Amino acid sequence: MLDIAEELDRWVGQGRDFAVATVVAVGGSAPRQPGAALAVDAGGTAVGSVSGGCVEGAVYELCRQALEDGGTVLERFGYSDEDAFTTGLTCGGTIDVLVTPIRAQDPVRPVAAAALAAAARGEATAVARIVRGPAGLLGRALAVRPDGSYQGGFGAHPELDRTVAAEAGALLDAGRTGTLEIGERGSRCGSPLTVLVESSVPPPRMIVFGAIDFASALVRVGAFLGYHVTVCDARPVFATRARFPEADEIVVEWPHTYLERTSVDARTVLCVLTHDVKFDVPLLKVALRLPVAYVGAMGSRRTHLDRVERLREAGVTEPELARLRSPIGLDLGARTPEETALSIAAQIVADRRGGSGVPLTGAHLPIHHDGTPAGPVPGLRVS
Structure with missing residues (x-):
């Protein structure tokens, strides 16, 4: 329900009655995770999704029924040969959907x-x-x-x-x-x-250090993925709104001093694109000791080896160094700034969701990963 909060908040403000269908559990391969929602108002307008299209029609009708009779229902949808293309999940999984009326009197x-x-x-x-x-x-x-x-x-x-x-x-x-x-x-x-x-x-934070062309492309990808994106560079001539119009925040400051004072958490990703030792070493010394989700640094393999030795000399430990993703990104054969940004974003998603980064074609691997740090958690038992 909260994944479509902005639209539903408007509906509440307009006094609309509506029903919400929420995915509460999934089994096997399913397109949406717990919390995904579809809402239908009394006029038949629908927002959101619970299945990416597989069972939307059936869920829509359940919402309409809930608005009429005021009943809350829990319904399971799964794959079957007979109804895979009507109300079943063609991807082969199952989802449990809770349908709740949210009318003025409820x-x-x-x-x-x-x-x-x-x-x-x-x-x-x-x-x-x-x-x-x-x-x-x-x-x-x-x-x-x-x-x-x-x-x-x-x-x-x-x-x-x-x-x-x-x-x-x-x-x-x-x-x-x-x-x-x-x-x-x-x-x-x-x-x-x-x-x-x-x-x-x-939204989780993405902090991009180094106001270069690759950073501009990464800012766009980060914004697309839903991050609150900050660009930080000590050079005011490069760290400008004109160069990074899609950034949420632009900071002109030495990267390590900014990182020492700003707020980060376990969802924050740090992308170091400066590949200059006077910026990289003090910045990574701070970054690798913070409880963030991802620390990646751009540079060639030779640059990486030199940087690692300098970090060791600066007192960074081996467990801390093991957190560093460098050279940054997945091997996509990227050349352009946009392709490089895609490879970095792919690595961030793989780290976040527990993916391997290998092609799914021919691989006997799950398409959807459960139980990862950023995803839904399994049932927590309370006595």
């Missing part, structure tokens, strides 16, 4: 409205919804803020609300979407529960 609406408004403003927020359990609790929700406070509840027991809010806060802190499996004892309602926690956090 108790879930204020909770959904609060979470959608926060996500639309770019603020960190999470929404937790019961997706398996007693019929009367399906779709019940609470919205969780970064400070641990929450709005709404499940109507079963205050302790259940507090437990889910705490676990949802941990997922929110990590920027992750996943499910909580709550045992019969912990649920306080006489039945085990499955709770989907959707997290919406500000």
Whole structure:
């Protein structure tokens, strides 16, 4: 639901009734992950997607039905030879979809409205919804803020609300979407529960050091991938808005001093394109000691070997050096700035999603990787 927060927040502001279908679990090869949503308003307008097209028509009709009768339903869609091209998943996987009406009279609406408004403003927020359990609790929700406070509840027991809010806060802190499996004892309602926690956090950062032509192409690719992109260079003649119109931020400062003072987290990617030792060594000495997702540095293999020796002399340890992706990018045979940016972005995605970077053709490898640091988490059991 939070993946289409901006549009749904507008619908709430316009007083529209709508129903939301949310992917709550996937099995095998499936095109969308938990949290992906399709919404349909009372006029029949639809936004979002749950399957990339495979089962959209059937889910659309479930949303229309939910708007009419006010019922929340959990439906499984899977592959079968008979209906693969009607309501089945032609990719061979299964998805469980929760359909929830969010009308003016529905108790879930204020909770959904609060979470959608926060996500639309770019603020960190999470929404937790019961997706398996007693019929009367399906779709019940609470919205969780970064400070641990929450709005709404499940109507079963205050302790259940507090437990889910705490676990949802941990997922929110990590920027992750996943499910909580709550045992019969912990649920306080006489039945085990499955709770989907959707997290919406500000875009991850990509910081590009070195205002060169390759950086301009990488900025465009980074923006396309949804990163908040910063360009940093100590040379004001090169670090300009005219050269990097698609950057969210341009900083004229020595790279290592900027990196020492700016905020980074476990989703941040750092791309060092300066390939000049006076910039690279002090910058990488800082970068390789930060809890970021990716550190890559441009340069030839000879440049890389020289840079590594200089970093060792500067006190960088072997485990720290092992984090360095250099020469930067995957082997695509790239020549142009755009091709090089693509190879860098491909390596970042592979690192983020746990991919191997090898061709899928002829390889007996999963197309979709689960359980990676940036993706959905498996069910977390709460006693």
